[in-house]
Amino acid sequence: MKRAVFSNPWLPIMLLVPQLFIIAVFFYWPAGFAIQSSFYLQDPFGFGSTYVGLENYTDLAQSAEYKRVAWFTLLYTFAVTFFSLAIALLLAVKADNVLRGAKTYRTLLMWVYAIAPPVAGLMGVMLFDQSRGNITKLFETFGWEFRLGVDYWDTATAMIIVAVWKQVPVNFIFFLSGLQSIPRTVREAALIDNRSATGRFWDVIFPLLAPTAFFLLIINITYALFDTFGVIDTLVKAEPGNNPVTLVYKVFIDGFRGNDLGGSSAQSVVLMVLVLILTIVQFRLMERRIHYT
Amino acid sequence: MSLKTVLAAGVMTGLLASPAFAQTEITWWHAMGGQLGEAVNEVAAGFNASQDDYVVTPVFRGTYEETLTAGIAAFRAGEQPNIIQVFDAGAATVIAAEGAVIPVETLMADNGINFDIEDYISGVRYFYADGDGTMIGMPFNSSTPVLYYNADALAEAGVEPPMTWEEFQETTGPALRDAGYIPLAQSHLPWIFTENFFSRHNLQFATNNNGYDGLDTEILVNHPAIKAHFSALVEWQDADLFEWYGTGWGDNQTPFENADVAMWLGSSASFGGLLQKVEFELGTTMLPYWNAVTSEPTQTFIGGAALFAMAGKSDEENAATAAFFGYLASAEPQYEWHAATGYVPITNAAYELAQSDGHYERFPAAEVAVNQLSLPAGDFTRGYRMGFYVQIRDVMNREYGRILTGETDVDTAFETIEQEANRLLERFAATQG
Numbered sequence: 141m142k143r144a145v146f147s148n149p150w151l152p153i154m155l156l157v158p159q160l161f162i163i164a165v166f167f168y169w170p171a172g173f174a175i176q177s178s179f180y181l182q183d184p185f186g187f188g189s190t191y192v193g194l195e196n197y198t199d200l201a202q203s204a205e206y207k208r209v210a211w212f213t214l215l216y217t218f219a220v221t222f223f224s225l226a227i228a229l230l231l232a233v234k235a236d237n238v239l240r241g242a243k244t245y246r247t248l249l250m251w252v253y254a255i256a257p258p259v260a261g262l263m264g265v266m267l268f269d270q271s272r273g274n275i276t277k278l279f280e281t282f283g284w285e286f287r288l289g290v291d292y293w294d295t296a297t298a299m300i301i302v303a304v305w306k307q308v309p310v311n312f313i314f315f316l317s318g319l320q321s322i323p324r325t326v327r328e329a330a331l332i333d334n335r336s337a338t339g340r341f342w343d344v345i346f347p348l349l350a351p352t353a354f355f356l357l358i359i360n361i362t363y364a365l366f367d368t369f370g371v372i373d374t375l376v377k378a379e380p381g382n383n384p385v386t387l388v389y390k391v392f393i394d395g396f397r398g399n400d401l402g403g404s405s406a407q408s409v410v411l412m413v414l415v416l417i418l419t420i421v422q423f424r425l426m427e428r429r430i431h432y433t
Numbered sequence: 434m435s436l437k438t439v440l441a442a443g444v445m446t447g448l449l450a451s452p453a454f455a456q457t458e459i460t461w462w463h464a465m466g467g468q469l470g471e472a473v474n475e476v477a478a479g480f481n482a483s484q485d486d487y488v489v490t491p492v493f494r495g496t497y498e499e500t501l502t503a504g505i506a507a508f509r510a511g512e513q514p515n516i517i518q519v520f521d522a523g524a525a526t527v528i529a530a531e532g533a534v535i536p537v538e539t540l541m542a543d544n545g546i547n548f549d550i551e552d553y554i555s556g557v558r559y560f561y562a563d564g565d566g567t568m569i570g571m572p573f574n575s576s577t578p579v580l581y582y583n584a585d586a587l588a589e590a591g592v593e594p595p596m597t598w599e600e601f602q603e604t605t606g607p608a609l610r611d612a613g614y615i616p617l618a619q620s621h622l623p624w625i626f627t628e629n630f631f632s633r634h635n636l637q638f639a640t641n642n643n644g645y646d647g648l649d650t651e652i653l654v655n656h657p658a659i660k661a662h663f664s665a666l667v668e669w670q671d672a673d674l675f676e677w678y679g680t681g682w683g684d685n686q687t688p689f690e691n692a693d694v695a696m697w698l699g700s701s702a703s704f705g706g707l708l709q710k711v712e713f714e715l716g717t718t719m720l721p722y723w724n725a726v727t728s729e730p731t732q733t734f735i736g737g738a739a740l741f742a743m744a745g746k747s748d749e750e751n752a753a754t755a756a757f758f759g760y761l762a763s764a765e766p767q768y769e770w771h772a773a774t775g776y777v778p779i780t781n782a783a784y785e786l787a788q789s790d791g792h793y794e795r796f797p798a799a800e801v802a803v804n805q806l807s808l809p810a811g812d813f814t815r816g817y818r819m820g821f822y823v824q825i826r827d828v829m830n831r832e833y834g835r836i837l838t839g840e841t842d843v844d845t846a847f848e849t850i851e852q853e854a855n856r857l858l859e860r861f862a863a864t865q866g
Contacts, residue, residue, distance in 0.1 A: 181863040184505045185530035190866035199856070205831070270678060271687055289679030291838060378496065380827055381680025382834025397498045398824040399505065399526055403860070 171412060178405035196406035206390075206407075213365065213386040216300065220364035223304045225356060228311030233341070235312075236319045246316065253309035257367060261374025264302035268375075289376065289383060296384045299375055303368045311356050318352035319345070358422060362415075387411055457753040459515035459746075461491045464500040464738065465574070468706075472773045479769070480760045487753035489516075497523065497738060498823065504743070508533060513743040515754050518573060520738040522822040524561055527741055528569050529648070529820055529865055534741040535751065536569045537758060544755035552762070556732045556806025557779045560816035561739040564646040570739030571758050574776045576702035577733045577802050578625040580721060584714035586614050586695040594696070594718040601721060602665065606674035609695045617675045619698035620685040623829040624736055625720070626666075626698075628817060630659055633722050635731040635811030644818040648862040652819065654829075655851040658726045663836060663843045670837060677837040680830045700736065701802030704775040708796075717798030719805045732808035734816040737776060768792075777802045820861025825854045 146152050178196050182189030200206050235245050255263075267275040268288040279286040286294050322345060330344040346353075366388050373392075376383040380393055388411065395404030465473045470493050477491045494500040497520035504517040505526075519527050527534055541548035550558055550568055556577065561570035582594050587605075590612035595601040601617070609616035619625050631638040637653050644650040669675035676694065678684040689697035690710050698720065699707075707715055722730040740761070742754045760766060767783030770776060772792060778784045784803055787793065793800040819825060832846040841849075 181860055181866075183530050183864045184526060185533045186509050187530050187532055188865045190863040192863060199860075205828075205853070270684055271691065287679070289681050289684055290677065290834075292840070377681040377683075378498075379680040379682075379830065381830040382832075382838065382840070383680070393827065394824065396502050398821060398827070399502065399523075400821060400824065400860070402864070 174405045174408050174412075176405075177401050178409050179402075181402040184399040184401060192402065196402045197410075199403065200406060200410065209385055209387055209390050212296070212384045216296070216303075216368075216384070216386055217361055217364040219300050220303045220307065220368065221357065221360040223300070224307040224311055224360055224363075225353070227304065228308045228356075229315050229353075231308070231312050232315035232319055233345075235316060249312050250309045252306060253313070255306065257306060257370030258374050260302055260306045261371040264298055264371065264375050265377070268298045289381070292382060292384055295375065299368070299372055299384065302371050302375065303364065306371065307360060307363055311360065314352050314356055315349065318349045322348050358419075361418065365411075365415075456486060456488050457749045458488045458490065459750050459753045459757070461489050461516040461518075461740070461757075462494045462500055462504060462514040463491055463518040464494060464497045464520070465518070466493060466495075469574075469774060472770060475773070476761065476766060476770060479766055480757055483760060484756070487756055489753070489757050501526065508743065508745075511745070513745060515743060515746055515750055516740050516757070517743055518738045519570065519741055521560070521736050521816075522826055524570060524739065525644070525818050525820045525822055525861075528561075528563065528818070529861075532744055534569065535744050536563070536567055537571045537742065538567050538569075540742050540751060540755050541758065544752045546755050546759040552780050552782065554777070554779060554781055554784060554803065554806055555810055556734050556808075556814075557777070558815075560735050562645075562815075564642065570741045571761065572735060572737075572779045573740045573761070574702065574737040574770075574774065575735035575779055576700040576737045576776050577735055577806055578621070578629050578698055578720050579701045579801050579805065580696060580698055580718050581689065581703070581707065581798075582696045582716045582718065583614075583689070583692055583694075583711075584716040586612065586692065586713070587716070590614070590695075594716060595721050596719075597724045598662070598665065598721050599724050602669070602674070605696075606669065606672075610673050612695075614695035615673070615676045615688065615693055617669070617696050617698075618678065618685045618689060618694045620682045620700075622680075622833045623826040626662065626833075627654065627659065627829060629720060629733045630662060631656075632733050632811075632814045632816075633720055633730055634658060634726045635729075635813055636726075637813045638817050639819060643813055643816065645815070648820070648858075648865055650819060650858050650862075652825070652851060652854045652858065654854065655847045658723065660843050660847055661725075662723065663833070663846075667836065667843070677834075680834060701777060701799075702737065702775040704796075704798055705773070706775075715798065717801045719801060719808075730808070731811040731814045733805055734814060735777070735806065771799075775799065777806060819854075819858060820864070821857040824857050825850075828853045828857075 179191060179193060180189045181192050181196070231249055235242065235249065238245055265288075267273050268286065269276060270287055270289070273288070276286045276288070288295055288298050326344065326348070327340075330340045334340045334343065365386070368386065369388055369392065372385060372389050376385065380389075385393070387407065391404050391407045391411065394400045394407065398404075461477065463470075463473055473491050477489045481488050492514070494503050497518075500517065501519055501523045504513060504519075507513045538548055538550075550562075550566070553572070557572045557575050558568075559566060561572055562568045580594065586609060587594060590608040592605045592608045595605040606616040628638065636656060636658060637643065639650050639652045641647040641650045666675055670677065676688070678688065686697060686699060686703065688694040690707065692711075692713055704717065720733060740758070742751065742758070746754070762780055764780065764782040764786045767778045767780055768786045768790070771778040771783060771787060778787055787799075828850055832841065832850050835841040836843055836846045
């Protein structure tokens, strides 16, 4: 491989500066600020503050509610990631086989991608409404008395369904383009070796899709952890009550609604560390087993 | 058109417009959306038309929580509005931060505007005051929980609206159930069945005079009377006398509007909206009480929000704010606001004006809230002042929801609320250090 060398040693630095500046202003500075405020309890108006050391963190560690929220976040992230990926993969494989009207199918499947999460949440609120929701009525015909905002698990189910529905199109687009970039020759060669379509898929196609799947896995985990905020907020109608909420939503509730700057800073630092660990683990452990072509 | 004409026209316009430059402009951040927002705009327009010196501009900033957070961020950036609307549960945050706001009483005195706390109706007077009874925030949209009933349903079941919970349990509830209704629902467990429960029965809600006298306050929510009340709710739920539709306000109100639920506890300010929606005869009565707890029920206090004059503004602007507050408290605009929204009139003069105008003969239900706020006061009926109260309410909502979905029992739930709330209060005290 040919090594590219800059003739002027300052040029690469100059080219990096805008990016580094943006990262510094929008990430390092606020992150540093969050770490600092997590050691204080301060008056939101900025008049008083008390240094409390690690107290904000120990409070979190001892809080039964925080543990509950953390467990739910784990479960929610797993469910949303798994179902979004599985459904999208299934749809992509099927769409890949369609020859006639393929474009129309694909456009219809991607459509949902254009919907903003809070709007998706609002549609969820209408569909799952206790007295008029269509899905609520549908569940009722199966004998399931679905009660959004009352029953913890019913609300959780609605959150997962809306979040998955919103994410499937993104995954679909990536899986489909991944499938289409698999060379025809490889498929034809596999056809000779294995007559079972399922077998061919798992032995040949899926390993070739692995880089896409790995990328999507990370995207989906971060989506479930962070971007579903709008969906949750609209589905619980900004009233957490006894509803399930995720860690990010709790940061918002405590910080922006409750004005507990110290406590919510500590929570966001915990999240930051969590993401850091997640990223390291994913890249260290998983990248080794995936072959990029 | 020559350059000269243009210049001349410009000068003329400038001259004509110059009186407007002498006006002091102030901004008012509020959280009243929709119909209420229009009523707010009318109040501002009324003030602007009533005099020539000041102009107030109302700006809608989202929900109560969003408005407060936006106000705090603006204050830290030195760009705060002159007036901010802060809701009941957020009042402690603003009042504790000494230097963030100018107390109404001080503001009025400094600008030579008459102010007498005795002019305000009794249940309104001290909620936004400090420990010494100095009014800090100007009560604006004030409401109190009342019982609404479907008069047709009650007539069908052959019962009267209940005065006490015992009456509900023994007579009203079963009769309504047998007539095919869900007898009771409510829309805000912390506000109606906790804060005002303590006030209605004159029970102490928190140490330090319900929190008004200091920051080292402890909540006294783990009280046998309220635990008995929640145990009763669970029993009523099992006996089909009560239904809970979640923490959301509207989810509990809708079944009442649809005539599935016969009686609903909500805000006195819901009256106007309900009247337009329901097809049955709507009745209103006072919040029931437990005869077993007290035979002399006391007044409730106000919910809703108050207007605070933010500090760090020029004297002229503060004079404008004071003039606006003076206008707001005067009888005419108060009465108009009361009639348009269903919020209670905050002064006795406005109440008397509504009476003499025959408002309560046309809408008898509108008077129930005023009467309830004017019932005899007790030692613990002025309200509460607790920091991080938004989170404390969240804890209550969570535990109450868990009680009513069978995930926990009353004793454990109240222990949890007491523990978590006290920890939050302790933390809030530290923020002021």
